[in-house]
Amino acid sequence: MSTNGGVSMNGGNTNGSALRLEMLELQDRYIATLDSDRLEAWPELFVEDCLYEIIPKENYDQGLPAPVIRCDNRDCPSSEHSAQLAA
Amino acid sequence: MTAHRPVARENAVVSFPREDGSRVPYKVFSSQEIYDLEQERIYRGETWSFLGLEAEILNPGDFKSTFVGDTPVVMTRTEDGGLAAWVNRCAHRGAMVCRHLRGNAATHNCVYHQWSYDSRGNLIGVPFQRGNKGAAGMPPDFDRKDHGLRQLRVESYKGLVFATFSDSVEPLADYIGPEMCGYADRIFHKPIEYLGCTRQYSNSNWKLYLENVKDPYHASLLHLFHTTFNIYRVGMESRVRAGGKYDLHSILMSIKKEEDDTSAAYKDQKIASYDEGFSLRDDSILALVPEYELLSTNHIQPIFPQLVIQQIHNTLVARQLLPKGPDHFELIFHFFGYQDDTPEMRALRIKQANLVGPAGYISMEDTEATELVQQGTHRDGEDCSAIEMGRSAGKEDSLINEHLIRSLWRGYAKLMGFEMADTVGLPA
Numbered sequence: 001m002s003t004n005g006g007v008s009m010n011g012g013n014t015n016g017s018a019l020r021l022e023m024l025e026l027q028d029r030y031i032a033t034l035d036s037d038r039l040e041a042w043p044e045l046f047v048e049d050c051l052y053e054i055i056p057k058e059n060y061d062q063g064l065p066a067p068v069i070r071c072d073n074r075d076c077p078s079s080e081h082s083a084q085l086a087a
Numbered sequence: 088m089t090a091h092r093p094v095a096r097e098n099a100v101v102s103f104p105r106e107d108g109s110r111v112p113y114k115v116f117s118s119q120e121i122y123d124l125e126q127e128r129i130y131r132g133e134t135w136s137f138l139g140l141e142a143e144i145l146n147p148g149d150f151k152s153t154f155v156g157d158t159p160v161v162m163t164r165t166e167d168g169g170l171a172a173w174v175n176r177c178a179h180r181g182a183m184v185c186r187h188l189r190g191n192a193a194t195h196n197c198v199y200h201q202w203s204y205d206s207r208g209n210l211i212g213v214p215f216q217r218g219n220k221g222a223a224g225m226p227p228d229f230d231r232k233d234h235g236l237r238q239l240r241v242e243s244y245k246g247l248v249f250a251t252f253s254d255s256v257e258p259l260a261d262y263i264g265p266e267m268c269g270y271a272d273r274i275f276h277k278p279i280e281y282l283g284c285t286r287q288y289s290n291s292n293w294k295l296y297l298e299n300v301k302d303p304y305h306a307s308l309l310h311l312f313h314t315t316f317n318i319y320r321v322g323m324e325s326r327v328r329a330g331g332k333y334d335l336h337s338i339l340m341s342i343k344k345e346e347d348d349t350s351a352a353y354k355d356q357k358i359a360s361y362d363e364g365f366s367l368r369d370d371s372i373l374a375l376v377p378e379y380e381l382l383s384t385n386h387i388q389p390i391f392p393q394l395v396i397q398q399i400h401n402t403l404v405a406r407q408l409l410p411k412g413p414d415h416f417e418l419i420f421h422f423f424g425y426q427d428d429t430p431e432m433r434a435l436r437i438k439q440a441n442l443v444g445p446a447g448y449i450s451m452e453d454t455e456a457t458e459l460v461q462q463g464t465h466r467d468g469e470d471c472s473a474i475e476m477g478r479s480a481g482k483e484d485s486l487i488n489e490h491l492i493r494s495l496w497r498g499y500a501k502l503m504g505f506e507m508a509d510t511v512g513l514p515a
Contacts (some may be wrong), residue, residue, distance in 0.1 A: 075368035
C-alpha cells in the first residue's frame with residue numbers, strides 16, 4: 001500500500017478514510033445546525049469563496065440562470081447587528 | 088311593495104355593504120360558488136389574461152403550457168412567427184393534448200387517439216378518418232375544420248402575451264389603458280431576455296394576492312428587509328394610482344431621493360419591523376443602478392387579473408397569478424433582463440432575484456400574510472374586512488393609503504355583477 005498516494009479505488013487508503021471521516025463530520029455539523037434552527041451559524045460551515053445555489057429543474061434544463069436562492073460568497077446571506085459588534 | 092324589501096336580495100350570492108369598496112365580505116375568499124362564477128365572469132368574461140413573455144417562445148413551434156383562470160391553455164409561436172393560444176383539451180373526447188410544460192413541436196398529438204393539431208390548434212389529422220378494410224370510418228359530413236381546439240384571441244403588448252375567451256372585450260392596449268401602458272413602457276422600453284422562472288403555491292385565495300400588490304400600507308410594516316435596508320419606507324415619494332378597465336389595474340412606485348431621511352417615522356412609531364442596528368455583511372444585493380428616468384426602488388404594477396409587472400431595484404419580473412380553487416393559487420415569477428445587459432448588470436439581476444420568489448428576502452412574507460387571512464376568514468362569510476386607510480383623502484399618491492384596494496373591489500363587483508351599496512344598519 002502506498003503511503004503518500006491519493007484515495008485508492010477500494011477506499012482502503014488511510015488518507016482517504018481520514019478525508020471521508022472529515023467530510024462526514026462536516027455534514028453532521030451542517031445537518032445538526034439546520035435541524036436545530038441555528039441559521040446564524042450556518043454560513044460559518046462554508047469557505048469564504050463559495051457558491052450556494054438552488055435552481056429549479058425547469059430552468060436548469062433550459063440552461064437558464066434564474067435561482068430560488070443564489071449566494072456567491074459566504075457573506076452574501078448574512079447580516080450583523082451593531083449591538084453585537086459593540087459587545 | 089318592492090320598496091320595503093331588504094337591500095340584500097335573497098338570491099344574491101354576495102353583496103358588498105359599502106359602495107366605495109371599503110367593506111369586503113369574507114365569503115369571497117372561500118366560496119366555491121363565487122369561485123366558479125369568477126371563472127365564467129372574469130377569466131372567460133371581458134378581460135385579458137397574461138400568459139407569458141414572447142421571449143419565452145422565440146422560435147416557430149415553441150410552446151408553453153399555462154392557464155387562463157383554471158382552464159389549461161397552451162401558448163405557441165406559429166410557423167410565420169405569430170402568436171396563438173388554445174384550450175388544451177382534445178376536440179374528440181376531451182383529453183389534455185399537450186402534456187409538457189415547455190417545448191418545440193410542429194404538431195400537437197393527443198395520446199388517446201392520436202388526433203393531431205397544428206400550432207394554431209387546427210385539426211390536421213384523424214387516424215382512420217376514411218376507415219380501413221371495409222370499416223366506414225368517420226361519417227361523410229365530418230369536417231376537420233369543425234373540430235379544432237378552442238382558439239383564443241391573443242395579443243401582445245411590448246412582449247407581454249395576453250389571451251381572452253371574449254369576442255367583445257376591447258383591444259388589449261385599451262383594456263390596459265393609456266396611463267398604465269405608460270408605466271409598462273417604462274419597464275419594457277427595450278428588448279428583453281427571459282432568464283427563467285420560479286414557482287410557488289399558496290394556500291389562499293387569488294384575490295388576497297391582488298390586494299397585497301395594491302397595498303402600499305403593508306409593505307414597510309410586514310417586510311423587515313424593505314424597511315431595515317431603506318428599499319421602501321412610508322416617507323418616500325410615491326405613485327399610487329389605479330387605471331385601465333374599471334380601474335382594476337394599478338401602479339405602486341416608491342421613488343429614491345438620496346437626501347431623504349425616512350427612518351425617523353419608524354423610530355417615532357416604535358415599529359417592530361424597523362431595527363436600525365442591522366447591516367448586511369455583503370451589501371452588494373442592495374445596489375441600485377439607475378436605468379430609468381425616474382429612480383424607483385419598487386415598481387409594482389398589477390394588470391388584472393393574471394399579471395404583476397415588477398421592478399425592485401434592478402430585478403425585473405413578470406409575475407403570473409393563477410387561481411387553483413377558492414383557497415389556493417400559484418404564483419410564477421418570470422425573471423428577465425435586457426438584451427443589452429452588461430455581464431455585471433446581468434449578474435446583479437440574478438443576485439437580486441434573492442429578493443423575490445418563494446424564498447425571497449422580501450416577497451416570502453406576502454403569501455404567509457395571505458394564508459393568515461385565508462385561515463382567519465374561512466367562517467363568518469358575511470363579516471367584512473375594513474379597508475379604511477386614506478378613505479377621506481381619496482386617491483392620493485401616498486404609501487399610507489388603501490384606495491387601490493377599494494378600487495379593485497369596485498371593479499371586481501362590476502365584473503361579477505355583485506351589488507355594492509351602502510346598507511343601513513350595518514355595524515361600522
